[in-house]
Amino acid sequence: MERIYLDHAATSPVHPQVIEAMIPYMTTFFGNPSSIHSFGRDSRRALDEARETIAKTIGAKANEIIFTSGGTEADNLAIIGVAMANREKGRHIITTSVEHHAVLNTCKYLQKQGFDVTYLPVDEHGTVSVEQVKRALRDDTIIVSIMFGNNETGVLQPINEIGHLLREHGAYFHTDAVQAYGLVPIDVNEMNIDLLSLSSHKINGPKGVGCLYAREGVRLIPHIYGGEQERKRRAGTENVPGIVGLQKAAEIAQQTMAEKCMLYEQFQHVMLNTFEREGIRYAINGRETSRLPHVLNVAFFGTNVEALLVNLDLAGIAASSGSACTAGSIDPSHVLVAMYGSESDRIRSSVRFSFGYGNTLEQIERAAQEISKIVKRLTKA
């Protein structure tokens, strides 16, 4: 049985070119970039090039990129770092109820530290409006953290508009762009973004590496202490092979953006057409017009997601839903709850399919057939 991986929003396979790019930095160029000898310089050059390349993809400057262990650390550094550095200016934070847990739980932590957090609700399309942000802004608001594209539904937030709104306010603007990066063009200057989180393993890079863009001049307190790496903003010897991998992955992601978008739109089309043809009762979760193309979150009415996902897995199809608790069972998605309410049929019947590198049209067709078969079996009274 050929397995079909439709969970690229969870993590993705490493691109062969990325692996190739990384290998020399584990064999030949293994030096510590802070060392003063030639081994160190070899690594340092790679590090600086990676910084330069990644910065360019979002219109930033090289010295505005801080490498981290991934998206979660980038989110933590952005929000806690700004909050702690600016707490004399104010103690108010604005975010949304549909953020990734890396942002939500960071904000919860800050609440315990005495910060005041506003969690903006979303409409049934999963979006917040500029108007909502405007109304929530206060004189003591120090940071607004709103994700670029949602990891569960793919729904895009009006980042550009919110960025423009914040031009007239002193609060910093952070966005978690972990899912959106590589699928939508991002320009931190045009969009007035002050801080932006990226992750490598979502874009066919290795796990354990990511970065935070922090605009020059943003006041930020580090939260990992040690050496003076990353301009004293993030201590610890840099993960050079990982960073080189991230660089390569970012390059590929940018070069292939248009073709990926087209392909994933087609995948969605094929999948939904199959559901239609098979007479499946379903609904897409999230506004259809402004979603990331690689995420398709579908409610299959009358099914139970735990049975559905297990059946899919037994048929070799990997998909997901919400997040699993530490005891393995699936917790209701906070994103869908925010969109539809905790009593909605969708909460316990929705599955996220996410496309990526390696998926073919044949796979999608076969998966859609298999999904239809399983849904029919589960909804047969």
Add this chain to the structure above:
Amino acid sequence: MARVVVGMSGGVDSSVAALLLKQQGYDVIGIFMKNWDDTDENGVCTATEDYEDVVRVCHQIGIPYYAVNFEKQYWEKVFTYFLDEYKAGRTPNPDVMCNKEIKFKAFLEHAMALGADYLATGHYARVAYRDGEYELLRGLDANKDQTYFLNQLGQAQLSKVLFPIGELQKAQVREIAKEAGLATAGKKDSTGICFIGERNFKQFLSNYLPAQPGSMQTLDGEVKGTHDGLMYYTIGQRHGLGIGGSGEPWFVVGKNVKENILYVAQGFDNELLYSDEIIATGVNWVSDRRPSGQVSCTAKFRYRQPDVPVTVEMIDETTARVSFSQRVRAVTPGQAVVFYDGERCLGGGTIDQVFRDGKRLTYVG
């Protein structure tokens, strides 16, 4: 290849059940049931450790594993019943209810939705097919036999159920786990009610039911002290009464829920603790061929109690009068009465009213 879903708790019994099925060539899927939402003082879900053991064992056996959440069903069908029974002054048996409503109903349905042919568990019990019917038989390890908790199962369930360790002794199960190097081989057996675990029972219950202290009296009305709340006591209980003095120890012999009185009497063998007849409700027969007239068989009124010869007579569809030839001590309303014919578990019900010499006892009044 027949597909079997194994309910895995993270204990040694269900681990070995899964291992044996895998060795027998079944297409085995391990599933962990999460029935209770609980976090410890560090905010860690208490089911996590058990789930992690399931994960380890399934990796060792080489089978896929998943979890399923029945918290809502468990709360509605088992825990609500559990509290209601305590409120009524009775001593419920949540394990019987869990088997009836969760493991062999909601979970069985889930297994079937996964295309399973059978559901297996690590219970010490056996199923036999004889004369066109499924029979529920005691586990071969007499000390571990769990048919008492399975008395509410019928043909529909038994036709889909496998008990792979029912033929084994507990020591053999441990030995198999050890030989296979299973992560749970040396794990301590769980004790007590699953959702309470090792915690203080009194404290747990007081989180859900208000404790109403009241008077502790003899049946003659002599006040012997105060009780902490009727729900904390069960018939025949000796410990925790706090009545000192000379003479024989004191025991709980009854409850008056209306007036919130706990009745006590002296002596383990006090006559007040003995009964010879009960009315059982919610009676289930494993066989579809329901008995007519009087049935002579044996019965257990508590888990791990020797069988007592009884005569069972159905009064209506689900209510039975059960008379015993010898008096039995501390038969407790709310607990299960389970009927046996030799190795065969015939079914059972809930002890509702208790009598001696035709007179209803004050056990719960």
